[in-house]
Amino acid sequence: MSTDFLYLVEVLINGLMAGVMYSLVALGFVLIFKASGIFNYAQGVMALFAALTLAGVMEGQVPFAHLINAVFGTEIHHFGWHVPALLAILLTVGVMVIFAWAVQRFVFRHLVGQEPIILFMATIGLAYFLEGVGDLMWGSDIKTLALGLPQGGSRWIEDMTAGMGGDDFYGFFIDKLDMVATVVAIILVASLIAFSQYTKHGRAMRAVADDHQAALSVGISLNFIWILVWSLAGFVALVAGIMWGAKSGVQFSLSLIALKALPVLMLGGFTSIPGAIVGGLIIGVGEKLFEFSVGPLIGGATENWFAYVLALVVLVFRPQGLFGEKIIERV
Amino acid sequence: MTMKKLAALAVTATIAAAPVMAELVIPDLSYRTGPYAAGGTPFSDGYQDYFNMLNARDGGIGGEMLRVLECETGYNTEKGVECYESTKGEGALVYQPLSTGITYQLIPKATADGIPLHTMGYGRTSAANGEVFNWVFNYPANYWDAASVMVNYLLAENGDSLEGKKIALVYHNSAYGKEPIRTLENLSAQHGFELTQLAVDHPGQEQKSQWLQIRRERPDYVLMWGWGVMNQVAVQEAANIGFPMENFIGNWWSGAEHDVTPAGAGANGYKSLNMNRIDANLPVFDDIKTHVHEAGNAAGDGTNVGKVLYTRGMYAAMLASEAIAKAQEIHGVADITPAMMRDGMEALELTAARMEELGMAGVGPEFSVSCQDHGGTGLGIVQQWDADAGQWNALTDYIAPDDAVTLPLVMEDSAAFAAENGIEAGCM
Numbered sequence: 004m005s006t007d008f009l010y011l012v013e014v015l016i017n018g019l020m021a022g023v024m025y026s027l028v029a030l031g032f033v034l035i036f037k038a039s040g041i042f043n044y045a046q047g048v049m050a051l052f053a054a055l056t057l058a059g060v061m062e063g064q065v066p067f068a069h070l071i072n073a074v075f076g077t078e079i080h081h082f083g084w085h086v087p088a089l090l091a092i093l094l095t096v097g098v099m100v101i102f103a104w105a106v107q108r109f110v111f112r113h114l115v116g117q118e119p120i121i122l123f124m125a126t127i128g129l130a131y132f133l134e135g136v137g138d139l140m141w142g143s144d145i146k147t148l149a150l151g152l153p154q155g156g157s158r159w160i161e162d163m164t165a166g167m168g169g170d171d172f173y174g175f176f177i178d179k180l181d182m183v184a185t186v187v188a189i190i191l192v193a194s195l196i197a198f199s200q201y202t203k204h205g206r207a208m209r210a211v212a213d214d215h216q217a218a219l220s221v222g223i224s225l226n227f228i229w230i231l232v233w234s235l236a237g238f239v240a241l242v243a244g245i246m247w248g249a250k251s252g253v254q255f256s257l258s259l260i261a262l263k264a265l266p267v268l269m270l271g272g273f274t275s276i277p278g279a280i281v282g283g284l285i286i287g288v289g290e291k292l293f294e295f296s297v298g299p300l301i302g303g304a305t306e307n308w309f310a311y312v313l314a315l316v317v318l319v320f321r322p323q324g325l326f327g328e329k330i331i332e333r334v
Numbered sequence: 335m336t337m338k339k340l341a342a343l344a345v346t347a348t349i350a351a352a353p354v355m356a357e358l359v360i361p362d363l364s365y366r367t368g369p370y371a372a373g374g375t376p377f378s379d380g381y382q383d384y385f386n387m388l389n390a391r392d393g394g395i396g397g398e399m400l401r402v403l404e405c406e407t408g409y410n411t412e413k414g415v416e417c418y419e420s421t422k423g424e425g426a427l428v429y430q431p432l433s434t435g436i437t438y439q440l441i442p443k444a445t446a447d448g449i450p451l452h453t454m455g456y457g458r459t460s461a462a463n464g465e466v467f468n469w470v471f472n473y474p475a476n477y478w479d480a481a482s483v484m485v486n487y488l489l490a491e492n493g494d495s496l497e498g499k500k501i502a503l504v505y506h507n508s509a510y511g512k513e514p515i516r517t518l519e520n521l522s523a524q525h526g527f528e529l530t531q532l533a534v535d536h537p538g539q540e541q542k543s544q545w546l547q548i549r550r551e552r553p554d555y556v557l558m559w560g561w562g563v564m565n566q567v568a569v570q571e572a573a574n575i576g577f578p579m580e581n582f583i584g585n586w587w588s589g590a591e592h593d594v595t596p597a598g599a600g601a602n603g604y605k606s607l608n609m610n611r612i613d614a615n616l617p618v619f620d621d622i623k624t625h626v627h628e629a630g631n632a633a634g635d636g637t638n639v640g641k642v643l644y645t646r647g648m649y650a651a652m653l654a655s656e657a658i659a660k661a662q663e664i665h666g667v668a669d670i671t672p673a674m675m676r677d678g679m680e681a682l683e684l685t686a687a688r689m690e691e692l693g694m695a696g697v698g699p700e701f702s703v704s705c706q707d708h709g710g711t712g713l714g715i716v717q718q719w720d721a722d723a724g725q726w727n728a729l730t731d732y733i734a735p736d737d738a739v740t741l742p743l744v745m746e747d748s749a750a751f752a753a754e755n756g757i758e759a760g761c762m
Contacts, residue, residue: 252596256369
């Protein structure tokens with residue numbers, strides 16, 4: 004096989020892996036939109052906040068230390084202990100559940116029946132508020148997530164495949180972190196599907212997603228379901244935050260990963276969990292192949308805009324996305 | 335209200351306002367929030383702590399107290415301009431925007447308002463030509479100096495020849511990141527190395543394509559012009575593909591502690607330039623701790639003291655303070671105006687003896703500024719990250735850039751700017 008072809012395959016594999024990382028972010032958007040019709044602008048910031056909380060809890064950092072020190076003239080920063088990863092994850096999930104409850108109790112309960120654009124605006128406010136709280140709570144320095152996730156290319160795969168091409172082919176590079184992310188994404192999607200298909204609350208969630216009024220009429224608590232959905236989105240945000248944070252450290256630019264999820268949603272559809280996965284894979288592969296083949300001819304850095312071009316093309320022919328529900332309104 | 339009461343109020347207000355008017359006002363366009371906060375915070379801490387130390391220890395400069403006006407830009411150009419507009423009326427003496435984007439927007443405004451800009455090692459490189467950019471200073475070094483220093487370092491490492499070598503430039507796809515390209519292209523033609531340019535889009539969280547290309551093409555060296563998350567991801571990706579870290583060199587905005595710590599042991603051996611030497615044992619830090627931190631007036635939480643960007647912020651504040659003192663000396667007044675500040679900056683001369691006297695021996699190179707040269711000497715050191723010790727170690731002394739390459743570029747670019755804007759070059 005020619006070296007060029009093998010490198011093309013390598014780009015394709017890495018595109019798929021990158022797509023999984025995008026899908027992890029997109030999943031949170033889908034969960035909330037499907038259940039409540041809200042496009043949650045704050046999903047990226049939720050990933051940041053969850054990762055900040057996890058890193059802060061693990062390091063034994065005192066939340067709001069800067070504020071406490073400024074008000075009381077103290078000099079406290081750390082509790083002096085380190086929390087094991089698993090316990091820290093559980094505590095962070097707890098924080099995200101409290102956040103979900105607070106969002107429902109103090110924001111969306113007061114906005115029932117409002118236009119979608121109002122709800123969207125509320126999530127913009129929520130995003131900036133949460134970013135500010137995260138800063139105040141945990142500080143703006145970069146935190147390292149010591150979860151023991153593997154990093155770097157798989158030497159075994161490299162060695163096994165190095166002989167496939169000529170001397171200029173060095174074997175396939177596949178990042179171990181991306182492989183872990185893929186496994187995590189598969190488990191996450193399978194769990195979400197199993198939850199929505201086989202549990203009482205999951206079925207209630209689907210009922211609410213199908214028809215709020217009908218769900219209410221059979222005694223399903225909308226309030227509870229929306230807290231549940233925001234909690235699930237918070238959990239998905241934590242997973243995305245861990246995976247992206249492992250690459251770059253946990254820092255405020257994590258909130259911008261939402262920009263990578265938008266074309267995925269446009270392409271896959273806002274209401275489909277499989278759509279978020281397939282959309283992510285298509286975007287990941289598409290942008291990487293374009294950068295590989297056309298990028299060098301036009302100065303590179305094509306990935307950000309090409310992902311949106313891909314999504315736009317799909318929108319033109321299929322406005323609801325590849326897997327989204329077609330909305331037909333009769334007047 | 336009677337006229338007498340009104341007059342009394344006016345007199346009271348004037349008396350109350352008088353001390354404020356007499357202060358030396360230094361705006362600090364900081365960014366402690368947003369994606370670039372990790373870099374903006376330590377710089378701002380160092381910048382403010384030094385001025386606060388001068389107030390507490392020396393009673394300001396020349397008997398005049400300093401007043402720092404902090405304004406949060408979030409590294410956002412529009413907010414940076416808003417900060418400038420909202421603080422310039424306070425009697426601002428000099429602006430240090432810490433952003434190339436904000437600098438480009440402020441150059442015409444500050445020039446029209448007659449307020450000096452100090453863009454230390456960033457901003458518009460050709461502002462080094464003081465005859466065109468009367469109000470802009472970028473000493474002690476600029477981007478083109480950095481590119482040339484990197485190549486001079488590599489020349490020294492390779493027996494004075496880079497013939498046939500492959501060098502890749504990984505750069506932030508912005509005005510900042512594109513700054514060194516022309517210099518490197520000229521140097522590539524001069525020294526016979528092959529230059530590959532790899533752009534990374536903002537913010538730089540995803541760089542897989544660029545590093546797969548590096549893995550395929552196997553350049554001998556990778557140079558980086560990054561900022562923010564781009565740095566951390568690039569260092570991690572380089573470690574992931576097994577690129578030899580000692581052949582990976584970032585510029586001075588890609589060489590702070592937080593740029594390498596997320597990659598852990600993988601970052602060991604990574605190199606970067608620095609325009610100032612770092613030494614946590616500088617006597618000036620003791621003064622800062624005693625007079626500022628222990629007094630509860632620290633700009634941050636005190637954890638950044640001695641780090642790369644804290645030291646650079648403190649160094650920038652020292653350069654501003656020295657220019658203030660020089661302006662006071664030239665004009666014979668303590669309460670200087672922005673125009674006098676400009677004169678002080680243009681007459682600035684920093685010697686080794688003076689830096690030692692200030693408790694920061696060797697923190698920067700010796701240099702002097704003139705009407706023609708607002709850029710300083712352009713010297714830079716190469717430092718290397720020791721992941722085990724968790725510290726940067728200087729590998730070289732100050733390395734000089736190749737002025738024969740950079741100066742013609744400065745003159746050409748500044749002449750084009752002068753022609754575009756109808757500026758007649760000359761000293762003020």
